Amino acid sequence: MNSRGQAAACPLIVYGNRIGTLMEYFLELFFGGLTRGSIYALIALGYTMVYGIIELINFAHGEIYMIGAFTGLIVAGVLGALGFPGFAILVLAVIVAVIYSAAYGFTIEKIAYKPLRGAPRLSPLISAIGMSIFLQNYVMLAQTSDFLPFPSLIPEFKIPGLTGIITSSEVVIVAVTVVVCVALTLFIKYGKLGKAMRATAQNRKMAQLVGISVNTVISATFVIGSSLAAVGGVLIASHIGQINYYIGFIAGIKAFTAAVLGGIGSIPGAMLGALILGLTEAFATGYVSSDYEDVFAFALLVLILIFRPAGIMGKQPTQKV
Amino acid sequence: MNNNIKADKGKRPLAFFSAGCDSAAHALRRSVLVALWFMFLTFPIMVIKVDTVNKTIDWRWMNLLWIGIGSFVLSFVWRWLLERKELQKDQVSTEGPVERLLTSASSIPAAKWSLLAIVGIAALVFPHLAGMYQTNIMISCLTYVALGLGLNIVVGLAGLLDLGYVAFYAVGAYAYALMNMHFQIGFWTMLPLGAVLGAICGILLGFPVLRLRGDYLAIVTLGFGEIIRLVLENWGEVTMGPSGISGIDRPMLFGHKFGVFDSITFMYYIMLGLMILTIFFVNRLQNSRIGRAWLALREDEIACQAMGIDRTKTKLMAFALGATWAGMAGVVFAAKTTFINPASFTFWESAIILSVVVIGGMGSVRGVILGALVLILLPEYLRAFSEFRMLIFGATMVLVMVFRPQGLIRAKRKVYTYMGRKTAGAEHG
Known part of the structure; x- marks a missing residue:
């Protein structure tokens, strides 16, 4: 059990050694933080959506992200051997990873959480922790416990004026995240299923009474959340260039921190929280010390929660007896 | 049934x-x-x-x-x-096989005492019958019983979800390791000091998080645990960083130093004593004024305050008393392994301790003991399956929760008997 902790030190984002002027350095950190925040946002959305609907911290969500990255690697490996061009591999890898992660999210909910509806509050949490341990070891046994090199799938292109400050993969990650976040917001606001989700989050019993199939809504929430995590998984793996079975844990904890920071259960809150967390970490790493990167993240969380106990955008629920 | x-x-x-x-x-x-x-x-x-x-x-x-x-x-x-x-x-009684056995055993006084005597004697002669390896496993199992019972105060009784409990364990272990390295302070001096340090850290954590509830509390305690671990890892000048501290003294008995084998047996008895002490304390606490205040706080904070219970004091008390045992267990852990590094105090440790509490049955002392036996002995005896053991461990956690969500042994509230009759509202789920 103890040996698991040592792998936690693996970095989520690796910086290049380009030292330019002070302004360039600032911009480089800023875009690095933006990328980092984007990935956190993609994972945090899954946490916050699941929490909003069934009030469960889905500890296995980080593992879904990891499985997405692994599926992406496998697809990339197979297609690469068949001689597909880089961009086609990226698109196909993301699509297959999304399908598989969604399938895993769906199955996990059916096995580990659905039989526990109405059980004491901590039981599904322990079930989730067990699921997370199970999935990590499953991937470790079926694949490998070593770091695997991930092919660089995102094509290189130059951004005029910003060469050396922002890389093409950073641009792609941020752009994809923005598109996904906008689409998700619109879907939740105007889509039929999105409306059903909001209704279920507000009051499950009442939603059932007005004819919403709560089981479908919960499954859909897991499917959507898992798909977003898979997108993040493939993109960041391609950006960093290596993955192993343990990447889900630290990314999951950070994303969960981001979700709580923004106010858990709130979708714009998760995006904002992830952005703040990513930027804080990037600047703290760049200007203070890379050793204490995680300390800054958690210290920020503690500080914000002391002053706003329900997160930045969370609503403090009225308490009744 | x-x-x-x-x-x-x-x-x-x-x-x-x-x-x-x-x-x-x-x-x-x-x-x-x-x-x-x-x-x-x-x-x-x-x-x-x-x-x-x-x-x-x-x-x-x-x-x-x-x-x-x-x-x-x-x-x-x-x-x-x-x-x-x-x-x-649909059945009225949902006792599992283990619970049924325990209930029937404890209802007959003779059976209860003879069962206790058998368990007691078995525990006393265990290190002489089993080998050094088995004894070592038993010590870590007993450590988890103490940790589980400590966390049980915070999570099971007071209902405050603490995901960073391992931080107090780390505080105890590092306090002993550092004091021993710099000032040659012995185990017996450090054991109560570790408890006090744990309690102080519990209160220090407790103050800022008083207003938080439920899962916000969970993530802040998780963050606190990670901060402690990261500081231990990175503050190399004091804590020796990731390489850890080695050569920590084993405990002595009135100045007598034991050999490696004897000292493990001695450690076993220390841990056994500490566990019995913990069980005694937790049992007494549960039915005391503060214990009932915790249960009230768990059920409903506002109603509890309306009944005139000081919320701040009660919560801080839960954090402090829970952390006390973690501090002591940390000192024992450092003395047992004679080597500690930050890798022993990751979030997974907290998750395992929490699982001991929840799988055993929240709020139930017997449940926590059973949970520790199952969760700590299971991976050890699954070594035959070597690489599959953590896979089976994770699956077991899911299965136990799906089929017995209230834990292996459910907590029972103390029932007052008035003239031989039970009062109403006795059964508690």
Whole structure:
């Protein structure tokens, strides 16, 4: 059990050694933080959506992200051997990873959480922790416990004026995240299923009474959340260039921190929280010390929660007896 | 309790196969679908193994066959178990086999005392019968009992979800290691000091998080635990960083130094004593004024305040007393292993301790002891399966929670008997 902790030190984002002027350095950190925040946002959305609907911290969500990255690697490996061009591999890898992660999210909910509806509050949490341990070891046994090199799938292109400050993969990650976040917001606001989700989050019993199939809504929430995590998984793996079975844990904890920071259960809150967390970490790493990167993240969380106990955008629920 | 199931079996001869389905044919079709789904699900990860450097692909089709057969069989068992759980839900008494045994044993005083005596004697002679390796495992198991009982105060009684409990454990362990290294302070001096330090840290954490509730509290305590670990890892000048501190003194008995083998036996007895002390304290606490205040706080904060309970004091008390045991267990851990590093105090440790509490049965002392025995001994005895042990461990956590969500042994509130009769509201779920 103890040996698991040592792998936690693996970095989520690796910086290049380009030292330019002070302004360039600032911009480089800023875009690095933006990328980092984007990935956190993609994972945090899954946490916050699941929490909003069934009030469960889905500890296995980080593992879904990891499985997405692994599926992406496998697809990339197979297609690469068949001689597909880089961009086609990226698109196909993301699509297959999304399908598989969604399938895993769906199955996990059916096995580990659905039989526990109405059980004491901590039981599904322990079930989730067990699921997370199970999935990590499953991937470790079926694949490998070593770091695997991930092919660089995102094509290189130059951004005029910003060469050396922002890389093409950073641009792609941020752009994809923005598109996904906008689409998700619109879907939740105007889509039929999105409306059903909001209704279920507000009051499950009442939603059932007005004819919403709560089981479908919960499954859909897991499917959507898992798909977003898979997108993040493939993109960041391609950006960093290596993955192993343990990447889900630290990314999951950070994303969960981001979700709580923004106010858990709130979708714009998760995006904002992830952005703040990513930027804080990037600047703290760049200007203070890379050793204490995680300390800054958690210290920020503690500080914000002391002053706003329900997160930045969370609503403090009225308490009744 | 089993009558219902038996009657059901009588009606349907294929009850096991068709559990949860109308007919055997339907059940068969469902299981085939489940098998196909899992074959699809595990296809990329189980079958394909790519080497992106050499561009080679390894296809392992046999795995797919095993997954198919395995999930086909397991889906029958799964449905059967779920149906059994559903049937038992309607029963008034939902005691499990372990609980039933304990209830029947404790209802007869002679049986209760002889059972306790047998367990006591077995615990006393254990290190002389079993080898050094077994004794070592038992010590870590007892450590988890103490940790579990400490966390049980915070989570089980006061209902405050603490995911960073391991931080207090680390504080105790590092306090002893550092004091021993710099000032040669012995184990026996440090044991109470570790407890006090743990309590102080508990209060320090408790103050800022008083206003937080539920999962916000969980993530802040998780963050606190991680901060402590990261500081231990990075503050190299003081804590020796990731390489840790070695050569910590083992405990002595009135100035007598033990050899390696004897000192493990001695450590076992220390831990046994500490555990008995913990059980005694927690039992007394549970039924004391503060214990009842915790239960009230767990059930409803506002109602509890309205009854005149000081919320701040009660919460801080829970944090402090919970952390006390972690501090002591930390000192014992450092003395036992004679080497500590930050890798022993990761979030997983907290998760395991929390699992001990929840799987055993929240708020129940006997449950926590059983939970520690199951969760700590299981991975050790699963070493025969070597690499599969953590896989089985994770699956067990899920299965226990799905089929016994209230834990192995449920907590029972103390029942007052008035002139030989039980008062109302005795059973507590």
